[in-house]
Amino acid sequence: MAKTNPGRFFEDYSVGDVITHAVPRTVSGGERALYHALYPARHALYSSDEFARACGLKASPIDDLAAFHVVFGKTVPDVSLNALANLGYAEGRWLRPVWPGDTLRSTSEVIGLKQNSNGKSGVVWVRTRGENQHGETVMEYVRWVMVRKRDAAVAAPDPVIPDLKPALAAADLVVPEGLDFSGYDFALAGETHRWGDYQPGEVIDHVDGVTVEEAEHMMATRLWQNTAKVHFDATLREDGRRLIYGGHVISMARALSFNGLANAQMIVGLNAGAHANPCYSGDTIRAWTEVLERAETPAPGVGALRLRLVATKGGEPFTLRGEDGKYLPHVLLDLDYWALIPM
C-alpha cells in the first residue's frame, strides 16, 4: 500500500460529505512579520496594536488574507491536489479576527458536484470553514474546482449545483465585535479618504509595481502549508517555471491597493474571484480597483465598500476583458470583495 496521499478524484466526493482537513496551525507574531516581509502590507490596523486598540479591538489581528491562506492551505491535500483548475469563490465571510496565539483548523462540506460532458473530470463545490481553538468559525467561503476522475468509467453522480449569491449583501457582512471607527486617526492610517469619498464606478490606479521572485512566492505558499507541487517543483513543466499560488497574487494586489485605499482596513466579504491568467517569477504585479457599491453598517463610524480588485502584469490600466469577453492576457486576478472603512 502506498502511504503517500494521492489526493481525491472526482468520484471520491459526495454531496454532504464533511472533510476534516489536517494539520491545525498556531499563528503568532512570526506569521505577522513574515506577512509584512512578503507583501507591502501597510494597513495600520494590521500593523499596530495601538492603532487596533484605538479602533476597539484588543490587539492587531493577523491579516485577514493570512487567515484566509491558512484556512485555504489546509484544504489543498483534500480538495485541489488533482484539480485541473480553480474555478471560483463565493460567499466568503470573515466572522471573527484571528489573534496571534490562535490555532486554526479547517473543514469543508461538499455542496455541489457536476461531471463534465467529457466524462473525464467534474466540478466540485465545497464550503470551507476555518475554526479557532474555541470552536468558533473565523471565516468561511465557497470555492469550486475542476477535478480529474480516477476512472472515467465510473458513473456520473446526479448533478447538484449549489445556489450561490452573486455577491453578499451588506446585511450578510459581520463587523468584528467592538469595532469602532468614530475616533479613527486618518493621519496615522496614511490617507484622508473616507467612505463618502469613494463613488461607485470610480476607478483607482494603485500605481506601484512589484516584480516577484521564486523564493518569495515559495516561502509565502509554504507558510500557509499549501503544498501543491506546481508551486515548488521546477521539473514539472518543460519550461521549468513554477506556477505562483493564486493567493500570493491576491495578497500582493491587496497590499498594493493601500496606495489609494489605505483606510479600507478590514476585509469582511469575498463575493467572487477569478485567477484570470497564471503568474510566474519575474512578472511585475500591479493593481487597480473599481468601486462597486457602498453600504452602511451598524458599527459606529464603520462603512463598507464593495470593491473590484484587479491585478495585472502590465498592460493598459483599467482594461479587463477583450472583445470575446475573455480576460486579457495581462490580467492575473479579478476579485470582488467587501472592506470596512471609516465613514
Added chain:
Amino acid sequence: MAKTNPGRFFEDYSVGDVITHAVPRTVSGGERALYHALYPARHALYSSDEFARACGLKASPIDDLAAFHVVFGKTVPDVSLNALANLGYAEGRWLRPVWPGDTLRSTSEVIGLKQNSNGKSGVVWVRTRGENQHGETVMEYVRWVMVRKRDAAVAAPDPVIPDLKPALAAADLVVPEGLDFSGYDFALAGETHRWGDYQPGEVIDHVDGVTVEEAEHMMATRLWQNTAKVHFDATLREDGRRLIYGGHVISMARALSFNGLANAQMIVGLNAGAHANPCYSGDTIRAWTEVLERAETPAPGVGALRLRLVATKGGEPFTLRGEDGKYLPHVLLDLDYWALIPM
C-alpha cells in the same frame, strides 16, 4: 594583531578540551514561522499548540531540526571554519523539547583526533551539547570533520578514535516527559498510518519535489547563525555557485517525508548521516525513506521507528550506491534517525 576569527586548525584541538561556543540564542514564534516558510513542514505537533497539548506537551515545541540547527550553527566558528569535509554524525539524541522563549547555547568536547597520513590535515571528533537557559541539555550529538593543519610540521597527536555506537538502541532514546499518543487524532495529523503499519524493509517514495533557491538557503543558514563562507559568498568558487548547508537538505527532506510519514512526529535519535553530494541552487530535492527497525517505548501509545531518509536531486528512486560502493551522484543525503509515532 588580526581581530577576526581565523578558526581552529587541527593542531589547535586536544582530546578532552571543552569549547564554549559563542552567541546564545533565544527562539520564539518568529523562528517557528520562518521554519514553516522555508520548509514544507507539516507535522501537526510542531504546527499546533492545541495538537501538542492533546499529546501531553505544554505547547508546540520548536521543530527538532531547528533546535539541531541552532545548536550546530554555534559550533561552526570553532569546529568547521577550516574543515575540508563534514564526515559523519553519531549518537545524536534530543533530550528535551525546545519551547518558544528558550535560550540555547552549545558546548563541544573534543573526543577524538587522528592525523591523516598526508600530514596536512586530520580528523576531529566532537561531542556537542545544546543547553537551555536552565542548564538542561536539550540535545547532544557527535560529529567528525576533516580539518586542515596550520603548519604541516607540527607533530601528530596520539590518535584517539572514539568508540561510537553504529546506531542508538531503543533504550537509549528519551521520550519527552508527558508525551502520550493514546488519544492521538489521526485525522488532524493528516494520515492514518501508525507504528504497526510500517514494516522493516519497506520503502516509501515521498513523491514531492522542491526546487531550491539561493535566497532561501541563505536565509535558513543565517537563521541558525551558521556563517560558513561557502554558503554565502559567490566569489569563492570559479563557477560562482554557493554550496548549500547540509542541514538545509536535512530539513527539506524531513519536511517532504510528511507525505507518507505524517505521524512520525518527533525526532529523538540521530544514528548516522552522510552528505553524499553537494547541493546547489536550482537543484530539485526529493526524498525517500526506508523503514529500518521498530521499537516500543514506555510512554503511552508511543512507538519508535528507525528510518533511513534519503534526499536526492532526481535520479532513480530507491537507488543509493553504485557498484563501487560509492553514493550515486544524485544522492544528497543519507540519514539514519529515530522518530516517535503513535502505536
Added chain:
Amino acid sequence: MAKTNPGRFFEDYSVGDVITHAVPRTVSGGERALYHALYPARHALYSSDEFARACGLKASPIDDLAAFHVVFGKTVPDVSLNALANLGYAEGRWLRPVWPGDTLRSTSEVIGLKQNSNGKSGVVWVRTRGENQHGETVMEYVRWVMVRKRDAAVAAPDPVIPDLKPALAAADLVVPEGLDFSGYDFALAGETHRWGDYQPGEVIDHVDGVTVEEAEHMMATRLWQNTAKVHFDATLREDGRRLIYGGHVISMARALSFNGLANAQMIVGLNAGAHANPCYSGDTIRAWTEVLERAETPAPGVGALRLRLVATKGGEPFTLRGEDGKYLPHVLLDLDYWALIPM
C-alpha cells in the same frame, strides 16, 4: 481626484513643519527572527535574552538598526518618494531600546531647505524622531535629501541650512538605563577584544562576504514598510535592475563586522553616512572598519568606540576615495557611528 499619494515636492516643505508619518508598527519576535534570517547578525545582546539580562537589560532588544529601519521606513512616503538622492545623515542617536511588543511611530520636522541653482530641485533637511507607545523617543536622526520641484516656476524659499554637528561627542551619547558590562561574558559574546584593544587609526578587515539576492533585499525593505518603487519594480530601469535599499547595505555591513567587532554590541550614535554607490542583486558585500575614536561612558564597564564602517562590493581593502576625492566605484557605504563595548 487621484487618491494615491504623489509624494511631496520641494515646494511642499516649509521649515518648522512637523510631519506625522503614517502606519505605526508593532514589532515582535517575528521581526527579530527575520532580522537574523536576512543578515548574519550575531551580536549576543540581540540574540539572547539571557545575555541581555546579564548586561542589565530586561530582555534582548530589537536590533538597533531594525529600529532605525522601522522609523526610517515610515518617512519614505512623505520625505523621499520624489527624492533624487539621499545625501546624508547626522546627529543620529538611539535613546531607548526597542522591545518586542513595542509599537513605533515616526514624525519628522523640516529643519532646512535650500533650492538648487538649477531651479528644478532642492535639498530638504528633516529631523526624524521615532517614538514608542509610551510617547518616549527611541531614536532620532537628521537626514537630507535632494527633492524634485513639482513646478520650477515656484519661487525659491529663503535658504535655511541647519547647523549640524560633524560628529556627536561622547557626552551626547545615551547609554541605555541599567546597562552594565562589568560582568560581561566574552566567551559567550564570541571574541576577547575589549575597548582598550582598539586603537584609533586601526583598520579591521571583516573578511566575510555575502552575495545578495533580489528576494532578500525586497523582503527586508518591505519588512520596514519602505515602499520606494525603485527597490521593487524591475520595469523602472532599462537594465531591469532593482536598486537595493541603502539600509540593507548598512545592516549587512554591520552584521559582517561581528567578525572583529563582536563586542561592539550596541549602536548609540550615527554621526554621518554616505551611500557611495548603488548596490544590486548579485553584488558581494564585504566590509572593513576604521577605529576613529575612543571614549568613556558613565555606565559600569561600558566604553564607546567611534567607528567608520565601509561596505564594498569587492575592490582593494581599505581604499575609499580616488585621487579626485570621489568614492571609488566599489565602495557602497561609508558610515560613521558610535558603539558601546565593554571596557
